[in-house]
Amino acid sequence: MNDWFPLWLSLRVSLIATLAAGVVGVALAYVFAKWRSRWASLVEAIVTLPIVLPPTVLGYYLLTLLGSRSPLGQFWESLFGTPLVFTQSGAVVAATVSALPFVIRAARAAISNVDARVEESARVMGLAEWRVARVVTLPLAARGIGAGIALGFARALGDFGATVMVAGNIPGQTQTLPVAVYDAVQAGDDATARTGSLVLGAIAVVVLVLLTQVFARRR
Amino acid sequence: MTSLVVNVRVEVPGFGVDARFSAGPGVTVLVGPSGSGKSLTLAAVSGTLRPVRGVIRLDDSVYCDTDRKLHLRSQDRLLGMAYQHAALLDHRSPLDNVALAVRAGDAAARRNAAMETLQRVGAGSLAAARTRSLSGGERQRVALARAIAGNPRILLLDEPFSSLDLVARAEVRSLLRTLVAERQLIALVVTHDQADVDALADRVVHYEPGRTVWEAE
Numbered sequence: 529m530n531d532w533f534p535l536w537l538s539l540r541v542s543l544i545a546t547l548a549a550g551v552v553g554v555a556l557a558y559v560f561a562k563w564r565s566r567w568a569s570l571v572e573a574i575v576t577l578p579i580v581l582p583p584t585v586l587g588y589y590l591l592t593l594l595g596s597r598s599p600l601g602q603f604w605e606s607l608f609g610t611p612l613v614f615t616q617s618g619a620v621v622a623a624t625v626s627a628l629p630f631v632i633r634a635a636r637a638a639i640s641n642v643d644a645r646v647e648e649s650a651r652v653m654g655l656a657e658w659r660v661a662r663v664v665t666l667p668l669a670a671r672g673i674g675a676g677i678a679l680g681f682a683r684a685l686g687d688f689g690a691t692v693m694v695a696g697n698i699p700g701q702t703q704t705l706p707v708a709v710y711d712a713v714q715a716g717d718d719a720t721a722r723t724g725s726l727v728l729g730a731i732a733v734v735v736l737v738l739l740t741q742v743f744a745r746r747r
Numbered sequence: 748m749t750s751l752v753v754n755v756r757v758e759v760p761g762f763g764v765d766a767r768f769s770a771g772p773g774v775t776v777l778v779g780p781s782g783s784g785k786s787l788t789l790a791a792v793s794g795t796l797r798p799v800r801g802v803i804r805l806d807d808s809v810y811c812d813t814d815r816k817l818h819l820r821s822q823d824r825l826l827g828m829a830y831q832h833a834a835l836l837d838h839r840s841p842l843d844n845v846a847l848a849v850r851a852g853d854a855a856a857r858r859n860a861a862m863e864t865l866q867r868v869g870a871g872s873l874a875a876a877r878t879r880s881l882s883g884g885e886r887q888r889v890a891l892a893r894a895i896a897g898n899p900r901i902l903l904l905d906e907p908f909s910s911l912d913l914v915a916r917a918e919v920r921s922l923l924r925t926l927v928a929e930r931q932l933i934a935l936v937v938t939h940d941q942a943d944v945d946a947l948a949d950r951v952v953h954y955e956p957g958r959t960v961w962e963a964e
Contacts, residue, residue, distance in 0.1 A: 655822065
């Protein structure tokens, strides 16, 4: 593989997406864990939908929602002067939305599992709600949150369907590594497909090993 | 004289308790069989559970009055608590645990106050220890330091000695008595152990399943 652009783009896109999904996902997970109502369940179902949707269908929804003719797409264009779809920003959005439910699911479970009595005793000590979250709840849920973020990263790195729909497949511009592998196979370029697949596989193994070690150490 | 008045009905699914007693400075021990509603009463006093009806007040401060739809947040009641099940934060040092409960001052002042409180309970040398590796007696000393660090007027203790061996139990009991007398605290202690009653109680509130039945000096 002579051109390493797809790898660097994939890493950059998935790191930014993981950061965004981590911040938004943990905040949403906290709200879902603490706020029990029918509305919360509905919103939760909608934001975790990408887990069960075929990635291309998710991509189609995003394309419709963010395309140049949509209100959101036009709003983006009025802010930044360029369209969102078929750009690297579009790839980040697709990867973020794909990763988000993995972060939310894991973080929500971890936050719900924190012993409510420990949180209550912090309130009795006089800690305001945001300090209870920062000092007690989130540190005690850190293991689950970390696992969710790692899974989200793996999902963002490996996304194909949503990315190709929203960001397209423009070599040197929006072509991420999974898309490049697909392209190489289509073109009969076995060497590139093999190298790209090995690199993606190696990164996945490293993430899983790190994840296992973090679990083992904290247990 | 400072007085805590509790006259409430507290319910959780499948169970309710009518608790009615008053407590002044000193140790008031709540005794009775498991499941009689002692810990629920503490939850109502701490503000973590809303009574279905009744009043809780400390002198003129109303903590809860269901008729007037008043319910003071836990943070605004001047309480300290040391529960067996919700003891210390293991991911924080003993000093940090205590400093979290100090209500006034900047970070440095809070740490200084926490250090003084740890020294007061004879746990100054444990300030930087790994919380996870403290012994039962050490944990309970740090928990007591944390409970008094915010200068509370009421101390809530739920089975505070149950995980301790006999020697540690006697030490922590004696420490509790000293602190309560020194600071004129109203301590409510939930226990199953008659020895706790004998060693600590200025006042006893006796529970049967679902209600308080008598109180005595």
